[in-house]
Amino acid sequence: MERRTIGAAALEVGAVGLGCMPMSWAYTASRQHGEESVRTVHTALDRGSTLLDTADMYGPFTNELLVGRVLKERRRDAFVSTKCGLLVGEQHIVANGRPGYVKRACDASLRRLQTDVIDLYQLHRADPEVPVEETWGAMAELVTAGKVRALGLCAVGARSTRRTAGSRLYDATIRQLERVQQVFPVSAVQAELSVWSPEALLTLLPWCEARGIGFLAAMPLGNGFLTGTLTPGEGFEPDDVRARHPRFTAEMMAANQPIVAGLRRVAGRHGEGVTPAQVALAWVLAQGRHVVPVPGAKRERWAVENAAAAGLALTAADLAEVAALPAAQGSWD
Numbered sequence: 021m022e023r024r025t026i027g028a029a030a031l032e033v034g035a036v037g038l039g040c041m042p043m044s045w046a047y048t049a050s051r052q053h054g055e056e057s058v059r060t061v062h063t064a065l066d067r068g069s070t071l072l073d074t075a076d077m078y079g080p081f082t083n084e085l086l087v088g089r090v091l092k093e094r095r096r097d098a099f100v101s102t103k104c105g106l107l108v109g110e111q112h113i114v115a116n117g118r119p120g121y122v123k124r125a126c127d128a129s130l131r132r133l134q135t136d137v138i139d140l141y142q143l144h145r146a147d148p149e150v151p152v153e154e155t156w157g158a159m160a161e162l163v164t165a166g167k168v169r170a171l172g173l174c175a176v177g178a179r180s181t182r183r184t185a186g187s188r189l190y191d192a193t194i195r196q197l198e199r200v201q202q203v204f205p206v207s208a209v210q211a212e213l214s215v216w217s218p219e220a221l222l223t224l225l226p227w228c229e230a231r232g233i234g235f236l237a238a239m240p241l242g243n244g245f246l247t248g249t250l251t252p253g254e255g256f257e258p259d260d261v262r263a264r265h266p267r268f269t270a271e272m273m274a275a276n277q278p279i280v281a282g283l284r285r286v287a288g289r290h291g292e293g294v295t296p297a298q299v300a301l302a303w304v305l306a307q308g309r310h311v312v313p314v315p316g317a318k319r320e321r322w323a324v325e326n327a328a329a330a331g332l333a334l335t336a337a338d339l340a341e342v343a344a345l346p347a348a349q350g351s352w353d
């Protein structure tokens with residue numbers, strides 16, 4: 021697989037990563053199977069998807085434990101990226117950016133991941149009660165201590181500020197990035213980027229590119245919608261995040277079908293086995309050499325299919341066709 025470089029530390033990863041979240045979090049729990057997930061991580065590594073993206077809050081904790089089972093056997097094949105800063109409670113999720121907490125969280129992640137170093141340690145969300153520089157300073161000390169190789173920041177408030185449309189969507193993130201950059205270099209930013217959520221292209225992606233910062237594209241398959249394998253009206257179990265997602269009502273899924281149809285049309289021009297999911301990922305890859313999509317998958321066949329998207333070169337005509345697809349309907353407002 022093509023390799024891409026992340027950030028000033030020039031960390032090398034396979035162009036398509038693996039998002040491990042669906043194995044333990046956010047999607048229907050009854051479909052989560054630990055053994056299949058472990059096989060999926062192995063398969064992804066075999067196919068060159070070296071970047072494994074997880075977080076201490078996925079599960080909580082069980083996703084890192086799962087990834088750790090694979091890392092124990094083949095640490096050298098993998099690039100592990102995890103996150104801290106969010107605590108899962110009974111009814112809600114809270115941020116904790118206190119320096120002492122962040123250091124303890126890192127030690128706990130290292131234990132669960134069965135490794136002595138994390139390649140990319142990301143702040144999941146800034147704590148509104150702690151100046152972000154203090155949290156980042158503690159994370160920088162983890163680099164000095166050799167527990168972490170590089171630091172990343174996840175985009176903040178993208179969903180809650182969705183109503184400030186267009187280029188201002190990521191203003192809060194950029195302000196935070198500018199503040200933490202004064203303390204220690206940011207190697208990667210992680211934020212949503214996909215054919216139906218392209219907002220990061222306006223300001224955040226160019227901001228990263230201009231500074232040599234990598235961009236991890238979260239939810240590159242539109243939570244599965246862009247793969248064309250979901251049927252409008254099929255419904256989701258209550259524990260699945262899509263049961264509450266405004267774009268996943270039967271009405272909105274039906275209204276957004278022209279987007280999937282467009283991806284399918286482009287896929288059809290590239291040969292029989294090419295899928296809309298692969299076109300969606302190839303589109304993300306085409307947005308810049310600093311961009312690495314991390315499609316989430318718990319099934320082995322998806323890991324194989326998604327890794328193969330790194331070899332799909334979209335033409336200028338394909339990209340223009342995708343760019344001309346209708347904007348997605350349905351938002352969090």
Ligand SMILES: NC(=O)c1ccc[n+]([C@@H]2O[C@H](COP(=O)([O-])OP(=O)(O)OC[C@H]3O[C@@H](n4cnc5c(N)ncnc54)[C@H](OP(=O)(O)O)[C@@H]3O)[C@@H](O)[C@H]2O)c1
Pocket residue numbers: 038039040041042043046047073074144174175210211237238239240241242243244245247249297298314315316317318319321322323325326
């Ligand atoms: N930093 C943040 O705040 C943040 C937020 C959200 C996500 N993320 C990261 O981004 C990653 C990706 O996001 P995501 O997993 O929510 O969404 P996604 O990658 O857009 O979509 C994942 C869904 O697509 C399905 N899928 C994957 N490949 C497929 C294929 N080739 N054909 C058909 N279906 C396919 C998966 O099914 P199965 O699960 O059944 O295999 C899963 O339900 C996460 O795993 C996580 O690491 C980060």
